[in-house]
Amino acid sequence: MPSTKVSGNSFSGQTLYIGLDVHKKNWAVSIFSEYHELKTMSTDPNPESLAKFLFRNYPGADFRAAYEAGFSGFGSCRQLKELGIDCLVVHPADVPATHKEKIQKTDSIDSRKLARMLRNNEISSVHIPDQELETQRSLIRQRFNLSKDLTRQKARVRSLLLQYGIEIPERFSKSQYRSWSKPYMNWLRSVPQAPVQLQQVINNYLDTGLLLKKQLLEATRQIRTLSKTDRFGKNCELLISIPGISTLVAMNLLVQLGDIHRFESFPVLCNYVGIAPTMYSSGDKSVTGKLSNRGRKSIKIMLIEASWVAVRKDPALTLCLNELAKRMNKNKAIIKIAKKLLNRIRYVLIN
Known part of the structure; x- marks a missing residue:
């Protein structure tokens, strides 16, 4: 097998492949050359300290890094690119695992696998949006989550009524109790058949639901304002x-x-x-x-x-x-x- 050629202390002309297994408290880092595994280590979850280590120990090399998409989003990728390290973010489902890797899963094994696949050109990056678009996505997803939470809150109230055999009066249509119309909510505030403690529970659900409804309306207003910008x-x-x-x-x-x-x-x-x-x-x-x-x-x-x-x-x-x-x-x-x-x-x- 050919050896890694180093001119003096320089790695000039060589590409090193960095596999990162990213966690909140530490990163597992594997560094591969074209022919060898140079180093696998654990480091602080800090792009700057990783960049300093790479530039100090492998001067002149070109660096390519990759990590799986997850809780950390694209922030680390952007920072590494700003520091001069080309970086990809990989969809976890696109990283195959052998049976042995599934039953013996460690951070170092995962980082080695990413570095090896990156070297063999076997992985591709997910789309990395610009930071402004990513923050706008957060607003869209927040509204989606608020809508789901409000629906769950409404379902909890209906489930509670069913649990205690309390029927919703026929004068309320399905659309009224699904949308929490004002007459329906007034009825919920003073359900005739409900004991005092049960009424308190219903009122707690209503208070939380009203807060969610207010937040949902505010998020909707912000999205409508965003829709009138030059970009959209x-x-x-x-x-x-x-x-x-x-x-x-x-x-x-x-x-x-x-x-x-x-x-x-x-x-x-x-x-x-x-x-x-x-x-x-x-x-x-x-x-x-x-x-x-x-x-x-x-x-x-x-x-x-x-x-x-x-x-x-x-x-x-x-x-x-x-x-x-x-x-x-x-x-x-x-x-x-x-x-x-x-x-x-x-x-x-x-x-």
């Missing part, structure tokens, strides 16, 4: 012209997709969103399964909800859904409508 205004107006697409859906798409041109084809976009099915094919046998677990869950949910609206507004999509419903369940048919809607969105943004 034109594309947002274009997307709203598509049947079923509201301002919130348009902003969710624009902020989470980023530059639509980074998706080289429509199937790649479908995989990113999460509306591509799982597939198994071997010999003459070919099976198409459920939707893949990969993808942006919030985009997928909003896109399917928008599709239900679109089939009521667009005659072509209505006809398509009716034809699909003849041979499959409507909940499956709407997924195909969602793909058609996504294709329209892609076409509008590109053209």
